[in-house]
Amino acid sequence: MILIGEDLNVMSNAISKAIKEHNAEPIRACVEGQAGNGMDYLDLNVGPQKKDPAQTMEWLVNTVQEFTDLPLCLDTTNTVAMEAGLKLCKKKGLVNSASGVRESMETVMPLSKKYSAALVLSVINDAGLPSDADERAGSILESLEYANELGIANEDIWIDPVLMPVGVDQRQILSYMEFIQMIPDLAPGAKSVCGLSNLSYSAPKELRGLLNRTFMVIIARYGQDAAIVSGFDEELVRLNKGEMPEIVNLIHRAMDEEDMDISALSGKEQEYVKTTQVLMGKTLYSNSWLEV
Amino acid sequence: MTYEAPLEKHPVNIREVVLGEGEKAQKIGGENTFPFHSFEGSLPNPPGLALEVLDMQPENWATWALDPFKDVSSDPVEWARKGVEEYGAEILCLRLLSTDPMGMDAAPEEAAKTVRKIVDSLNIPLIVLGTGTEDKDSKVLIEVARACSGKNLLLGPVLKGNYQEIAKAALEHGHAIVAQASMDANLTKELNIALCKFFPPEKIVVDPTSSALGYGMEYTFSIIESIKQFGLVDKDKMMQMPVFADIGIECWRTKEARESAEQGILWEATTGMTFLLAGANLVVFRHPEALRLIKSMISY
Numbered sequence: 001m002i003l004i005g006e007d008l009n010v011m012s013n014a015i016s017k018a019i020k021e022h023n024a025e026p027i028r029a030c031v032e033g034q035a036g037n038g039m040d041y042l043d044l045n046v047g048p049q050k051k052d053p054a055q056t057m058e059w060l061v062n063t064v065q066e067f068t069d070l071p072l073c074l075d076t077t078n079t080v081a082m083e084a085g086l087k088l089c090k091k092k093g094l095v096n097s098a099s100g101v102r103e104s105m106e107t108v109m110p111l112s113k114k115y116s117a118a119l120v121l122s123v124i125n126d127a128g129l130p131s132d133a134d135e136r137a138g139s140i141l142e143s144l145e146y147a148n149e150l151g152i153a154n155e156d157i158w159i160d161p162v163l164m165p166v167g168v169d170q171r172q173i174l175s176y177m178e179f180i181q182m183i184p185d186l187a188p189g190a191k192s193v194c195g196l197s198n199l200s201y202s203a204p205k206e207l208r209g210l211l212n213r214t215f216m217v218i219i220a221r222y223g224q225d226a227a228i229v230s231g232f233d234e235e236l237v238r239l240n241k242g243e244m245p246e247i248v249n250l251i252h253r254a255m256d257e258e259d260m261d262i263s264a265l266s267g268k269e270q271e272y273v274k275t276t277q278v279l280m281g282k283t284l285y286s287n288s289w290l291e292v
Numbered sequence: 293m294t295y296e297a298p299l300e301k302h303p304v305n306i307r308e309v310v311l312g313e314g315e316k317a318q319k320i321g322g323e324n325t326f327p328f329h330s331f332e333g334s335l336p337n338p339p340g341l342a343l344e345v346l347d348m349q350p351e352n353w354a355t356w357a358l359d360p361f362k363d364v365s366s367d368p369v370e371w372a373r374k375g376v377e378e379y380g381a382e383i384l385c386l387r388l389l390s391t392d393p394m395g396m397d398a399a400p401e402e403a404a405k406t407v408r409k410i411v412d413s414l415n416i417p418l419i420v421l422g423t424g425t426e427d428k429d430s431k432v433l434i435e436v437a438r439a440c441s442g443k444n445l446l447l448g449p450v451l452k453g454n455y456q457e458i459a460k461a462a463l464e465h466g467h468a469i470v471a472q473a474s475m476d477a478n479l480t481k482e483l484n485i486a487l488c489k490f491f492p493p494e495k496i497v498v499d500p501t502s503s504a505l506g507y508g509m510e511y512t513f514s515i516i517e518s519i520k521q522f523g524l525v526d527k528d529k530m531m532q533m534p535v536f537a538d539i540g541i542e543c544w545r546t547k548e549a550r551e552s553a554e555q556g557i558l559w560e561a562t563t564g565m566t567f568l569l570a571g572a573n574l575v576v577f578r579h580p581e582a583l584r585l586i587k588s589m590i591s592y
Contacts, residue, residue, distance in 0.1 A: 286481035
C-alpha cells in the first residue's frame with residue numbers, strides 16, 4: 001500500500017507555529033522523520049488557510065522540498081493555496097481533495113488538470129456523505145464522469161470512500177470495505193485512498209495506532225491502494241512491508257472467522273485479533289474493546 | 293402443504309434483575325426474545341412499571357400533572373403511600389430533587405432519611421434517583437445505600453464520572469444500580485465493562501436516557517432496540533442488561549403535555565408504550581392515569 005504521511009498538519013501546534021514564523025527546523029524534523037520511517041508521499045495540510053494562502057503554501061512546499069525528494073500531497077480547501085503549491089511541486093503532486101460537491105468539481109478539479117496532478121476524489125456530494133456502498137458508487141460515478149470530461153483519466157484519480165470513526169457507526173466500516181471491493185469495476189485504473197487515522201478518532205490515544213494498523217491490513221486484503229497515515233508509526237510500516245507476516249496472517253484468519261484459541265496467543269496477538277473482530281463488525285465497539 | 297412461520301430463537305437471555313426484597317420484590321428482564329414476542333421465546337417477567345415520587349414539593353408542574361397528588365405533594369412518604377394504595381403502583385421511583393446543587397442543595401443525610409422512611413413504611417421495590425450531578429449524586433447515593441443497607445434498592449444514575457464510588461457502596465450494601473450512558477451503545481458497553489470488573493452484572497440496569505414523543509423519541513427507540521439486539525442476536529454479554537426508561541420527567545416538560553390533561557397523559561402513555569415495544573424493561577411514569585393505561589394495554 002502507498003503510504004502518505006499526515007504529520008505536516010496545521011492541527012499540530014508545533015507545525016502551525018513553524019509555518020507562521022517560517023521556521024524551517026521543526027518542518028525538517030517532521031519531514032525527515034516521516035521520510036526516514038518509509039513514507040511514499042508527504043501530506044501538507046494547511047487547512048483552509050485564510051491568511052496569505054499563496055505565500056504560506058509556497059514557503060511550505062519549497063521548505064519541504066529542500067529536505068526530501070518525496071512527492072507531495074497538497075491538503076487544503078483553499079484553491080489559491082492549492083494552485084500556488086501545485087506550481088512548485090517538483091514531482092507529480094496529489095490534490096487533496098475534490099468531491100462531488102458542485103463547487104469542488106468546478107474549482108478543484110480544473111487545478112488537477114491544469115498542473116497534471118493526481119486527484120483525491122471523495123464520495124461526498126451535495127447530498128452529504130452517502131450512507132452505504134451503493135450510494136457511494138452512485139456518487140463516485142457521477143463525479144468521475146465529470147472529471148473524465150475535464151480530461152482527468154481514471155489513472156490520475158484516487159478515490160476516497162470516506163472512512164468514519166469506528167466509535168461513531170460500525171456499520172459504516174463494513175460498507176467502506178464493501179465499497180473498496182467495487183472500485184476496480186466502477187473505475188478501472190483508479191486507486192483507492194483513505195484518511196486512515198480518522199478510523200480511530202475518539203478512541204483512547206494509546207490505542208489509536210492498533211485500530212489504524214489492523215484496519216490497514218484488513219483493507220489491504222480487499223485491494224486498498226493507498227492511505228494517509230501517521231507518518232511516525234513504525235509498526236504500521238513494518239506490517240505494510242510484509243515484515244510481520246505472522247500478524248498479517250492472524251488478522252486474515254480472524255477476518256475469516258477461523259476458530260482459534262485466543263488464550264493461547266501472546267498479548268499482542270490477542271490485541272490484533274480482538275481489534276479485527278471489532279472492525280469486522282463481529283463485536284460491538286467500545287473504548288475498552290481490549291478488556292473483554 | 294402447511295405453512296410454518298419461521299421462528300428466531302436466541303440461545304441467550306437478558307439478565308434477570310431483582311428489585312426490592314421480601315414478598316413484594318419484583319424481577320425484570322430474563323427474556324430470550326424481543327419484546328412481546330411470546331410466540332418466539334420466553335418472557336418470564338412483565339415490564340416493570342414504576343410511579344414517580346419527588347422528595348420535595350414540585351415547582352412549575354402543570355396543574356393536571358400534580359392533581360392526583362396535590363393533597364400529599366409536600367410529604368414524600370404520603371405521596372408514595374397514595375401512589376401504592378390508591379393508584380396501584382408496584383414499584384416506586386423516588387427522585388431526590390431536593391439534593392440538586394443548583395436548587396435546594398439538601399444534605400445527603402436528609403435525603404437518605406426520606407428514603408429510609410419510605411422503605412420502612414411501604415416495603416415495595418424502590419428506584420432512587422439523584423439529579424444527574426456526578427459529585428453530589430455520589431455523596432447522596434452512597435448515603436442512601438448505607439441508610440437502606442440490605443433493601444436492594446435500584447440506585448442511579450451511575451455515570452462515567454462517579455460509577456466507582458456509587459457502585460462500590462451499592463455492592464457493599466446490597467443494592468442494584470442504573471448505569472447511564474447517553475444515547476450511545478458504544479458508551480453503554482464501555483461503562484458496563486468498567487463496572488463488571490468489580491460489580492455483578494445481574495445487578496445492573498442500563499439507561500440510554502429517554503426523549504419524549506416529538507422530542508427525539510425515535511433516537512431512544514433505536515438505541516433501546518439496538519442494545520437488545522446486541523445482547524440477544526450478537527450474544528454480547530456486556531449488552532444483556534435490562535433497559536430503564538425515565539420518561540415522566542421528559543414527557544411532562546413538553547409544551548404539548550402542558551396544554552391539556554388529556555394530551556399530557558396520552559403523551560406520556562404513547563412514549564412509554566413505544567419504549568416498551570423497543571424493549572424497555574422498566575419504565576417510570578409520572579401520571580397514574582398514564583400508568584393505568586399502559587397496564588391495561590399490556591395485561592394478557
